[in-house]
Amino acid sequence: MTQTPSSFRCVLRNVAFALAAFFTLVTGPSALAQTNDMADKGERIYNNYCQTCHGESLINSGQSFDLRKLKVSEKSRFENSVQNGKNQMPPWKGVISPSDMEFIWAYIRTLANDKEINVAP
Ligand code: HEC
Numbered sequence: 001m002t003q004t005p006s007s008f009r010c011v012l013r014n015v016a017f018a019l020a021a022f023f024t025l026v027t028g029p030s031a032l033a034q035t036n037d038m039a040d041k042g043e044r045i046y047n048n049y050c051q052t053c054h055g056e057s058l059i060n061s062g063q064s065f066d067l068r069k070l071k072v073s074e075k076s077r078f079e080n081s082v083q084n085g086k087n088q089m090p091p092w093k094g095v096i097s098p099s100d101m102e103f104i105w106a107y108i109r110t111l112a113n114d115k116e117i118n119v120a121p
Helices: 005-027 031-049 072-084 098-111
Strands: none
Touching (some): 031 098, 072 098
């Protein structure tokens, strides 16, 4: 019994479908992948501008604010303090763009004490 060419094509098509479905599943955009991507960008920006005072991975020995304490509900406090500065912290308006601030916020959420992550709407 040899396979006819047409049923062989059918098998090939099924394999192609399965592969396509698999790659869509693995590489397709998901909310979680997007959040991770934002956090990665945020980490790079944080390491450039904020790490010297706020510490590696947000951990510092008390010389500045512990960013892990920020709650998910305190995003506007975060934005306000970063833009306008606070006491020893310089204002970042004009240095850190609004989108960069979103990325830093996403990074902070991944290390925050309350692990709640705000997913963009
Ligand atoms: C020159 C040191 C320094 C750098 C650089 C710095 N900070 Fe700060 N930051 C501080 C200090 C000190 C405080 C504590 C201010 C206070 O409450 O007196 C602070 C406080 C904060 C707060 C909390 C303010 C509040 O609402 O109580 C946030 C949020 C913050 N920093 C974010 C950032 C981000 C984001 C960056 C990088 C873009 C950054 N900081 C860079 C020194 C720094």
